[in-house]
Amino acid sequence: MLRYIGRRVLILIPTVWAISLITFIIIQLPPGDYLTTVQAKLAAAGDQPLDAAELERLSERYGLGDPWYVQYWKWISNIVLHLDFGESFSYNRPVSDLLMERLPLTITLSILTLIFIWAISFPIGVYSALRQYSITDYAFTFFGYLGLAVPNFLIALVLMWIGLTYFGQSVGGLLSPEYRDAPWSLAKVGDLLAHLWIPIVIWGTAGTAGNIRVLRANLLDELRKPYVSAGRARGMKRNRLTIKYPVRAALNPFFSTIGWILPGLIAADAITSQVLNLNTTGPLLLNALMSQDMYLAGSILLISAVLVVIGTLISDLALAWLDPRVRLRY
Structure with missing residues (x-):
């Protein structure tokens, strides 16, 4: 029984990794990113959209200008090494804090x-x-x-x-x-x-x-x-x-x-x-x-x-x- 459980735990690691990779790719599939959504909301509300300098600053801060695989590596490596799930863009708070409030x-x-x-x-x-x-x-x-x-x-x-x-x-x-x-x-x-x-x-x-x-x-x-x-x-x-x-x-x-x-x-x-x-x-x-x-x-x-x-x-x-x-x- 212990051998069976150990083998299933070892299988769990690549399975979860594959799921996380596919999930991250699917989330990235819609056109644009978080800043595009913010711009659309500001335009719908009739507010002044963000200028190019502000967009560049936010993009650099969140790493949105990097390729998707670079963003994924930063995210998954921080989770594995530091249990750091990253920062929520919309809430401007660590994801771990939000999860601890809701979970x-x-x-x-x-x-x-x-x-x-x-x-x-x-x-x-x-x-x-x-x-x-x-x-x-x-x-x-x-x-x-x-x-x-x-x-x-x-x-x-x-x-x-x-x-x-x-x-x-x-x-x-x-x-x-x-x-x-x-x-x-x-x-x-x-x-x-x-x-x-x-x-x-x-x-x-x-x-x-x-x-x-x-x-x-x-x-x-x-x-x-x-x-x-x-x-x-x-x-x-x-x-x-x-x-x-x-x-x-x-x-x-x-x-x-x-x-x-x-x-x-x-x-x-x-x-x-x-x-x-x-x-x-x-x-x-x-x-x-x-x-x-x-x-x-x-x-x-x-x-x-x-x-x-x-x-x-x-x-x-x-x-x-x-x-x-x-x-x-x-």
Whole structure:
């Protein structure tokens, strides 16, 4: 097992490097650069554009006049040697400071959302499979398709409207206006918990609906296999037989999807976070891409790539532990 993990960690290094290189090239593909975006915004606002001397000074300061491979080498070498992610052009601050402000909340919401997805989809998926074609199965199927079809940002808008119209509660952000600048207290913690469930439910809607459908289909397939009939014929109780064997085999998708669900939540639904006014990495990434802030956008995407590789390793190890049919070659 240690040899397998060591080999996967060694593979991680060139994989992340290749992803970072491709990401940096893609960010550089749109015409112009950060200064071009600034000039366009100033022109749209009717302000005086920057003169040539100021453009030259800013270009030299940010190294935008260098070839893309020189910019990439400066960026990736500083990360590897000094954990320095560079400076954000649009925020005029170190990227590491911006990430430290946004990542804790993003990671917390992502982990809680993942727990929510598993806690809701597991019992519903098992129940739907055991009660196939019942009224409740049809109801869960309907809501599952609805959760997959409706965009998260639309659900956020509907919840904001319901909260303001019927409950008089501010849904945007994680704190009510009167607590945003107030010192921490039990009342502020309670207000935070009252708002925390909203982004968790919105982010977890599509993942929950998808997991329900996958678990239901896998469990139905397992329940039709001969070993289940053989176990029932030998007198095993249905509930014990179902939980011990078919459900365990049907749980594989729960663990195999860690590699892409968690990084997707870390990147965060940018539009939904923008609607809910959440200080996560989603809006930060969206603004960085729109303004061609390459160091900030590249750093967020690089972190997501690392999480994909680590999440995939965790998924493989969890599957090997859960399912005896999975064997890892050391």
